[in-house]
Amino acid sequence: MTDLTLPDTLPTPEKCALTLGYVPLIDAAPLIVARENGYFDDCGLDVSLSREASWASIRDKLQLGLLDAAQIPAGIPLAAAFGIGYGQRPLVCSMSLGLNGNAITVSRELHAQLSRRAEFSATPAGTGAALKGHLRDNPEATLTVATVYTHSMHSFLLHYWLDACCIDRSRIREVVVPPPQMVDTMHRGLIDAFCAGEPWNSAARDRGVGEVLVSGYQIWRNAPDKVLGSTADWAAEHPASLQLLIMALLRACAWLDDPDNREAMLALLRRPEYLGEGLMQPDPDIGRHRFFGAAANFPWLSQARWLLEQIQHGQPPRHPAEIDALARQTYRSDIFRQAGAALGLNLPLTESKPEGVHEHDWTVEGSQGPLSLPGDRLFDRPALEPPN
Amino acid sequence: MKHPPAIKVLVIDDDRARAALLEQSLRDQGYQVLARLDNTDLLAERVEELQPDIIIIDLDSPDRDVLENMALLNDRSPRPVVMFAEQGDSDTIAQAIRSGVSAYVVDGLESGRIRSILDVASARFREFQALRRELVEARSELADRKLIEKAKGLVMKRHKCSEDEAFKAMRRMAMDQQKPLAEVARSIIAVMEII
Structure with missing residues (x-):
């Protein structure tokens, strides 16, 4: 485990008593662990966690100042920068909370039909080809597919996979279903498939309702997902509180990164005030969560730009310079760098990296020498050869 | 119109x-x-x-x-x-x-x-x-009153005193300890039940 030691002198927080919002998912773990392991206390912060039922509620409460900061899908602050979504105050992301965590699950009936097909293989291309064949052979069929939020990685990964497999999206009826209702909705035959974060894919499989067709990790290896969000005003008015918050969360992420701590993490998440017993025993191979490291925590501008491109899909295209400016004002790597440097982390020298082209681990220049990053291949992109 | x-x-x-x-x-x-x-x-x-x-x-x-x-x-x-x-x-x-x-x-x-x-x-x-x-408060008030009644009964039985004397003794305890009467009642019940 990476041992992160706090600096000898900590800044004095402008505000000590903070309320952070989260939605009960495995990727809320950094917030829960930072609280339960005392990392917030170590930073002189008195943090209460507020469990929220929807991302809309988190966004509204951030806007109104009822929450100081929150776990939030990376797409929400970026969509707000575009003026899509609602609320007047710009939101910023000052840290990424981890990678991966999603999967596409289909009903058992659909899985049986797809896996019988000759085109089928357990890869994004193979499952996509099987789905395409299935739709071709059933010209009347429309599939109902649920995601959990419009501007979240679940929707983006689903769309990316469908488009890369040349599946006619007009044959897919997309709906939003709140995650806790996902398994039940599939059980009652109201949806054929869903793309959601863990533990809901594991839950569908364990209850005999659905099978994982393809994981988010298979579509985009080590894809970004949730971030730490706050309003830009809050970040500007509470720079020291925010630094301390990031430091505490980074220590939680380092703890979570140790596979030996997985059972302890699940025990914490299973507490009734967090995810509850419904969490059961999620399969680590579905979520493939990575909580710590430069890839997992640095707010990469290249990822912000990728997300902005997905969000603006179907809208009048914008100039790349405008996209870049919106990415920069929302993804505040400068704030992250300050906290990362205080903890002695090796930080990348650039704000962007080539996305989606690395099959294996690769290396960038870091503030303390070479910095290893995990593969980040998008399944349909040709992989770059690792430099010799 | x-x-x-x-x-x-x-x-x-x-x-x-x-x-x-x-x-x-x-x-x-x-x-x-x-x-x-x-x-x-x-x-x-x-x-x-x-x-x-x-x-x-x-x-x-x-x-x-x-x-x-x-x-x-x-x-x-x-x-x-x-x-x-x-x-x-x-x-x-x-x-x-x-x-x-x-x-x-x-x-x-x-x-x-x-x-x-x-x-x-x-x-x-x-x-x-x-x-x-209000409902929650009313419920807890009712629960408090039941506790006080029970403690009073225990004090009366143990010290063979009147209801009035038991209540006065409890109120004195509450004032000395600067605690609500219900809390004093709760500790009396706890102690008496051990004995």
């Missing part, structure tokens, strides 16, 4: 009692309440079918993300009320959200009407919150 068609309101709230209270108030003010939904199956379809002008929904309902999606993808759909926060009416919205109300409205609905519906909803939600708090 012809009346303008009544504004059609859809109420989504898991708390049936609160939803009923709100529905009544809205009807009293001349609004048409299309339905009161709690556990909703594929809410999006119900909304398309009912075509409400405004949806009042519990701020903490997980179904809000369903409505967000409709609002983002479909022009006809109700649009989130936070939209008109940008038109300078953020106080009404802030107050609604603090009361636990959120709303989605169709484009073009006159903002004065929206405000009056939101005000009714916020008031009813707050009222209901207060009622619930």
Whole structure:
């Protein structure tokens, strides 16, 4: 485990008593662990966690100042920068909370039909080809597919996979279903498939309702997902509180990164005030969560730009310079760098990296020498050869 | 004079009692309440079918993300009320959200009407919150009184004194220890039960 030691002198927080919002998912773990392991206390912060039922509620409460900061899908602050979504105050992301965590699950009936097909293989291309064949052979069929939020990685990964497999999206009826209702909705035959974060894919499989067709990790290896969000005003008015918050969360992420701590993490998440017993025993191979490291925590501008491109899909295209400016004002790597440097982390020298082209681990220049990053291949992109 | 068609309101709230209270108030003010939904199956379809002008929904309902999606993808759909926060009416919205109300409205609905519906909803939600708090307080008061009675009985039995003397002794203890009477009663019961 990476041992992160706090600096000898900590800044004095402008505000000590903070309320952070989260939605009960495995990727809320950094917030829960930072609280339960005392990392917030170590930073002189008195943090209460507020469990929220929807991302809309988190966004509204951030806007109104009822929450100081929150776990939030990376797409929400970026969509707000575009003026899509609602609320007047710009939101910023000052840290990424981890990678991966999603999967596409289909009903058992659909899985049986797809896996019988000759085109089928357990890869994004193979499952996509099987789905395409299935739709071709059933010209009347429309599939109902649920995601959990419009501007979240679940929707983006689903769309990316469908488009890369040349599946006619007009044959897919997309709906939003709140995650806790996902398994039940599939059980009652109201949806054929869903793309959601863990533990809901594991839950569908364990209850005999659905099978994982393809994981988010298979579509985009080590894809970004949730971030730490706050309003830009809050970040500007509470720079020291925010630094301390990031430091505490980074220590939680380092703890979570140790596979030996997985059972302890699940025990914490299973507490009734967090995810509850419904969490059961999620399969680590579905979520493939990575909580710590430069890839997992640095707010990469290249990822912000990728997300902005997905969000603006179907809208009048914008100039790349405008996209870049919106990415920069929302993804505040400068704030992250300050906290990362205080903890002695090796930080990348650039704000962007080539996305989606690395099959294996690769290396960038870091503030303390070479910095290893995990593969980040998008399944349909040709992989770059690792430099010799 | 012809009346303008009544504004059609859809109420989504898991708390049936609160939803009923709100529905009544809205009807009293001349609004048409299309339905009161709690556990909703594929809410999006119900909304398309009912075509409400405004949806009042519990701020903490997980179904809000369903409505967000409709609002983002479909022009006809109700649009989130936070939209008109940008038109300078953020106080009404802030107050609604603090009361636990959120709303989605169709484009073009006159903002004065929206405000009056939101005000009714916020008031009813707050009222209901207060009622619930009173109920909790009343329950705990009753529980306290039972504890005090029980402790008094134990003191009377052990010290073979009158009810009045037992009560005075307990009150003296409470004053000396600067604790509420119910707490003193609780510790008396705990101690006596060990003995």
